[in-house]
Amino acid sequence: MNDFFLSRVWESDPEVAKIIEREYFRQKDTIDLIASENFVSQSVLDAFSIFTNKYAEGYPNGRYYGGCEHADEVELLAIDRAVKVFKYPYANVQVHSGSQANQAVFLACLEPGDTILGFSLDAGGHLTHGSRVNMSGKWFNAVTYGVRKDDYLIDMRQVESLALHHKPKLIIAGASAYTRHIDFARFREIADKVGSLLLADIAHYSGLIATDLYPSPYPFADVITTTTHKVLRGPRGGMIMAKDPGVMKRINSAVFPGMQGGPIMQAIVAKAVAFKELQSDNFTEYANSVLRNARSLATELIEKGFNLITGGTDSHMMLIDLTKQGITGKDAEFLLSQVGIICNKNTIPFDEKSPFITSGVRFGVAAVTTRRISQEHIKELAHIIYDTLVRRSSIDSLKARVMQITRDLQFYSADNILF
Ligand SMILES: Cc1ncc(COP(=O)(O)O)c(C=O)c1O
Incomplete structure (x- = not known):
C-alpha cells in the first residue's frame, strides 16, 4: 500500500487530479x-512551494514560532524588492488579497463611523471603496464620487466638492474598471485641503506603474495597496506600502494581530520572485x-x-x-x-x-x-x-x-x- 504522505495526488486523489488537468486545458485552449487575470511565470509557480508547511506568525525577526529563519530571509527579500520598484520605503507583503489590504488600512487608520470618500462601484471603483454591500460601506460613512457624463473621466470637481463638504478622514483613488490615467497629484491637493489621508489602490495598474507606463502615486498617496496577481503577474495576494514609519507600524499591527494569524508563506516566496521579475x-x-x-x-x-x-x-x-x-x-x-x-x-x-x-x-x-x-x-x-x-x-x-x-x-x- 502506498504511504499516504509520499504518494502523488494522481495516485491518492485522481478525482482532484483530473479537475486540475481539466483546468490546465481550459486555460490553455x-x-x-x-x-484582472494573468498567467504567472513557471518560476512563480515553482516558488509556490513547501513553504506552505511553515507557520510564521509575526514579522521577520519577531515571530511567534521557531524555525522561521528562511521565512524571515524571503519576506525581507520580498519587501526589499517591492521598495526598490515602487519607491515607498515600507511594505507589508503578508496580506492575502487586495480586499484585505484595503481592510487593513481601514483598521489602522479609521474608527467605525468615520467618513471615507471613494470611487463609486457603478462608475468603475471597487467594492472595498465604500460599496453599501461591503464592509467599507457598512462600517463607515462612505461617500462616493463618479465620472463626468460628457467624457466619462473621473469628475475631479465633484471629488473636491464632496471632500470639502464631508471632510473625509480617508480618500481612496483607484479603480477596477477605469481605463484612463488617474491624477494622483490632484487627489493629493484635495486631500491636503481637507486634511485627509490619501490611499491609492493601484491593484489594476501596479504592473504598469512599476515600469513607468502609468502615472505613479508616489509621492502623492500616503499609502498604496495592490493585488499582486493582475498586470503585476505575481501570485494571488496583496501588498500595502506606506511613506511614514508610524503609519506602516499601525498597518502592520492591523494585519497581524489585527486581522490574521500566520501569513501564507508560499505566496510571499512567490511574491519575492515576481518582484524580481518586475525589475527585469x-x-x-x-x-x-x-x-x-x-x-x-x-x-x-x-x-x-x-x-x-x-x-x-x-x-x-x-x-x-x-x-x-x-x-x-x-x-x-x-x-x-x-x-x-x-x-x-x-x-x-x-x-x-x-x-x-x-x-x-x-x-x-x-x-x-x-x-x-x-x-x-x-x-x-x-x-x-x-x-x-x-x-x-x-x-x-x-x-x-x-x-x-x-x-x-x-x-x-x-x-x-x-x-
Ligand atoms: C482596485 C481593486 N482593489 C481591490 C481588489 C480586490 O482584490 P482581491 O480580489 O484580491 O480581494 C480588486 C480586485 O479586483 C481591485 O480591482
Whole structure:
C-alpha cells in the first residue's frame, strides 16, 4: 500500500487530479480577456512551494514560532524588492488579497463611523471603496464620487466638492474598471485641503506603474495597496506600502494581530520572485506590449462599431458599452464563453441595467500578452468578437477560429504542471 504522505495526488486523489488537468486545458485552449487575470511565470509557480508547511506568525525577526529563519530571509527579500520598484520605503507583503489590504488600512487608520470618500462601484471603483454591500460601506460613512457624463473621466470637481463638504478622514483613488490615467497629484491637493489621508489602490495598474507606463502615486498617496496577481503577474495576494514609519507600524499591527494569524508563506516566496521579475528588461518589454495590444484591440473594436467608454484606453483594459449592439453584458459574456473567449460582464457608468445583467463587458490583455499574442491575432480576435456578438456566426466555426489562435499561444509545458 502506498504511504499516504509520499504518494502523488494522481495516485491518492485522481478525482482532484483530473479537475486540475481539466483546468490546465481550459486555460490553455481559451482566450483569457479577464482584465484582472494573468498567467504567472513557471518560476512563480515553482516558488509556490513547501513553504506552505511553515507557520510564521509575526514579522521577520519577531515571530511567534521557531524555525522561521528562511521565512524571515524571503519576506525581507520580498519587501526589499517591492521598495526598490515602487519607491515607498515600507511594505507589508503578508496580506492575502487586495480586499484585505484595503481592510487593513481601514483598521489602522479609521474608527467605525468615520467618513471615507471613494470611487463609486457603478462608475468603475471597487467594492472595498465604500460599496453599501461591503464592509467599507457598512462600517463607515462612505461617500462616493463618479465620472463626468460628457467624457466619462473621473469628475475631479465633484471629488473636491464632496471632500470639502464631508471632510473625509480617508480618500481612496483607484479603480477596477477605469481605463484612463488617474491624477494622483490632484487627489493629493484635495486631500491636503481637507486634511485627509490619501490611499491609492493601484491593484489594476501596479504592473504598469512599476515600469513607468502609468502615472505613479508616489509621492502623492500616503499609502498604496495592490493585488499582486493582475498586470503585476505575481501570485494571488496583496501588498500595502506606506511613506511614514508610524503609519506602516499601525498597518502592520492591523494585519497581524489585527486581522490574521500566520501569513501564507508560499505566496510571499512567490511574491519575492515576481518582484524580481518586475525589475527585469523582460517585464518592461512585456508591459510595453500590454499597452500596445490594448490600444490595437481597442482600435479594432472601435472600427467594428463598438462603443468604448472614454473612446479608448491608457491601460491594459477597456470597457465596452454594448447598448448600440442591443445585447446585454450578461449575454455577451455567455456568448463569448461559448466560443472560448473568457471575459466578464461589467456595469458602465450611469448603467440602467442591474450589476447582474449590465450594459457592458470589460476586456483586458495582460493574460494574452503573457502568452505572446501577435498583432495579427489581435486583429482576428476583434473579428471573432464582432462575428460572435453582432453577426452571430456559427459557434462551431468561431470556436475553430479561437483554437487557431490558442494553438499559437505560449503555455506551461504539461510536463511541469500535470502528473
Ligand atoms: C482596485 C481593486 N482593489 C481591490 C481588489 C480586490 O482584490 P482581491 O480580489 O484580491 O480581494 C480588486 C480586485 O479586483 C481591485 O480591482
